[in-house]
Amino acid sequence: MNILIIGGTGFIGQRLLRKLHQQGEKIFLLSRPSSLEKAKSLFKDLSDITYIRGDIQNTDLLTDVSQADTIGEQIDCLVHLAAVYELNVSPTEAHLQNVIGTQNVLKFISRCKGLKYFHYFSTYAVNQVLKGKVYESDLISESSLFYDEYAKSKNHAEHLVRKLSPKSIHTIIHRPGIVVGDSRTGQREKENGPYYFFNFIKQTKKLGKLSEKLKYLPLPVQKNSLMPVIPVDTLVEWSSLIIQHPKERALSCYHLVPQKVIKTKEFLQSSIELMNSPLQIISSPITGFFSPLFKVLQLPEQLVFYMRQEAILDRGQLNQDYPDLKEPDYNKYLPILIEEFEKGY
Ligand SMILES: NC(=O)c1ccc[n+]([C@@H]2O[C@H](COP(=O)([O-])OP(=O)(O)OC[C@H]3O[C@@H](n4cnc5c(N)ncnc54)[C@H](OP(=O)(O)O)[C@@H]3O)[C@@H](O)[C@H]2O)c1
Numbered sequence: 001m002n003i004l005i006i007g008g009t010g011f012i013g014q015r016l017l018r019k020l021h022q023q024g025e026k027i028f029l030l031s032r033p034s035s036l037e038k039a040k041s042l043f044k045d046l047s048d049i050t051y052i053r054g055d056i057q058n059t060d061l062l063t064d065v066s067q068a069d070t071i072g073e074q075i076d077c078l079v080h081l082a083a084v085y086e087l088n089v090s091p092t093e094a095h096l097q098n099v100i101g102t103q104n105v106l107k108f109i110s111r112c113k114g115l116k117y118f119h120y121f122s123t124y125a126v127n128q129v130l131k132g133k134v135y136e137s138d139l140i141s142e143s144s145l146f147y148d149e150y151a152k153s154k155n156h157a158e159h160l161v162r163k164l165s166p167k168s169i170h171t172i173i174h175r176p177g178i179v180v181g182d183s184r185t186g187q188r189e190k191e192n193g194p195y196y197f198f199n200f201i202k203q204t205k206k207l208g209k210l211s212e213k214l215k216y217l218p219l220p221v222q223k224n225s226l227m228p229v230i231p232v233d234t235l236v237e238w239s240s241l242i243i244q245h246p247k248e249r250a251l252s253c254y255h256l257v258p259q260k261v262i263k264t265k266e267f268l269q270s271s272i273e274l275m276n277s278p279l280q281i282i283s284s285p286i287t288g289f290f291s292p293l294f295k296v297l298q299l300p301e302q303l304v305f306y307m308r309q310e311a312i313l314d315r316g317q318l319n320q321d322y323p324d325l326k327e328p329d330y331n332k333y334l335p336i337l338i339e340e341f342e343k344g345y
Contacts, residue, residue: 002074002114003243004028006056006105007081009039011189012121012179012239015232016079019240021046028075030054033063056082056101061108072112079243080105081121083154087192087302091149098153099160106164115169117246119239122158122175124228124255124313125151131310136175136253136317148302162251170246176235177228177257177313178306183333184233186340193306194229197268198341200297201275217272218284218293224310225264228257231337234328247321254318262330264307274338 008017008029021027028050031039036053043049052071053063062068082105084097102120109118127134128151129144142159146152158173165171180195181188191199204214238256246252265281272279286304294301318325 001076001244002026002028003077003079004030004052004071004075005079005081006030006054007079007083007121009035009042010081012176012232012235013081014042015182015236016081016239016243017043017049018046019236020243021049023240023244025244026050028052028071030061056080056104057096059104059107061104068108068111069113072108073114075112075115077117077119077243078105078109078112078115079119079121083121083157085150085192087148087150087300087306089149089153091152094149094153095156098150099156102157102160103164106160109169110166117243118161118165118169118171119243119246120158120161120171120173122161122173122253123151123154124175124177124257125306126155126158126175127311128155128305128309132312133314134255134311135314136255147305150302151305165251167250170248171251172242172246173251173253174239174242175253175255176239177230177255177261179232179235180229181231181337181340182233183231183328183336186336186338188232188337188340194227194267194271195341196299196303198271198275198338200299201272201277201279202342203298204279205275205277215278215280216282217279218282218289219268219307220286220290220304221265221268221281221283221307222310223263223265223283225308226261226310226312227264227267227306228261228313229267229330230257231328231333234258234326238322238325241322241325245322252317252321254321255313255315256318257313257315258330259315259319259327261313264309267330267334270334271338274335275342 007013030052033053178193
């Protein structure tokens, strides 16, 4: 297949690009002009990548609009991962990058005469306020309450994808959980998600004797809070399989989370123990106390939702379409993530 990747220099994208290239796919990579050198250096060991300059904030997507028809005829598949992924992103940036950016990608798609498959990277957080079982077909209304601008913009973008993807192509929505480093090496480029928390534990250890007095750590984690963590290599394995063996239906959507999701308290407490800290998490209801506490801990306030969420992400469609996925083993990879984290960059 000829695959155009947008967002191929990012944390997930660069690994997905390598995997698809390794499997013999022909890769076209759309990069912002300012990131082109970085892209070429990242993939200098890979032959025959076609680099294209562009920006999802351009209404025409490509810097050189005259290339659009030629590229549109050449590619069979487009994978759109480009986004801003930060919990404390401003409403304007989230909207420009994630909503308008996706709208521009959809506009470009309508010009692609050879395109058969469109893979869009969404997130499990698009259904932020739902409780109980959440299905892959669920998508809450755009006017729902959201706890952060990232989740809100990704919800709006997924609505656009569902509404505006041409009916003549197969649209596949990937909804990853919280993506952490590589399960075999611990390698990662970003320190968000649980890494905020690992950082905090690391800081408390620097307090020396005083840290021994800190025994209990109150967090807004409930008994049934769940943490749908997925190592980046597992995600890439699953997404590349989906990209290479897509189902021939108009719209598919997959929750890319482990079959058995770990409880948040267990994940965080195990991390604390692996970091040799004496802290004990105690579950606490949300009070005004958390706002200053999170500031001191240098945790974004928006993390509260991610710590409390209890939704059970149903994987019915994923299990039916791809029944042989290899599940990540949390007991094996968590020590590797922590060991690599403790080394620093
Ligand atoms: N990481 C997670 O935990 C997670 C979880 C669920 C869903 N997701 C989704 O998965 C996707 C990839 O996430 P990630 O963690 O890999 O993100 P990332 O590391 O921040 O990478 C973002 C990518 O998008 C590109 N990009 C940003 N703005 C662009 C623009 N205006 N035009 C063209 N390219 C642009 C970046 O290119 P530059 O090199 O130019 O910066 C980079 O390649 C996102 O859609 C995210 O919402 C991520």
